[in-house]
Amino acid sequence: MKFKIEGLALRGPYEIYWKIRNYGEEAKRANSLRGDIQKDTGTQSWSESTLSVGRHYVEAMIVKDGVCVAKSRQDVIVI
Numbered sequence: 001m002k003f004k005i006e007g008l009a010l011r012g013p014y015e016i017y018w019k020i021r022n023y024g025e026e027a028k029r030a031n032s033l034r035g036d037i038q039k040d041t042g043t044q045s046w047s048e049s050t051l052s053v054g055r056h057y058v059e060a061m062i063v064k065d066g067v068c069v070a071k072s073r074q075d076v077i078v079i
Contacts, residue, residue: 004045009014013062016040024054037061051071053078 005016013028022034028053040046050056055077 001049001059001076002045002047002072005060005072006044008044008062008070010069014062014069016044017061017063018046019059020048021044021054021057021059022050022054023056024052026052026054027056031047050076050078051073 003018009061017037017039019037020034029035032050032052038046046058048058048061055075057073057075059073061068061072
């Protein structure tokens with residue numbers, strides 16, 4: 001899966017952070033529970049794969065001058 005930020009009308013400089021959250025029994029059994037926050041590498045996108053079915057989500061956060069000024073969450077359900 002690939003997630004991408006498009007149409008951002010904010011002037012730089014700013015930083016983008018991504019949070020990928022895996023949860024559920026299958027993710028727990030696979031030792032892939034996650035929720036850490038990663039800094040964007042400059043691509044304004046994030047690629048992700050999953051080995052576990054269930055409910056997950058991806059959040060993108062825009063930080064300017066040390067303050068989160070925008071956040072978006074995309075729920076992902078793997079069946």
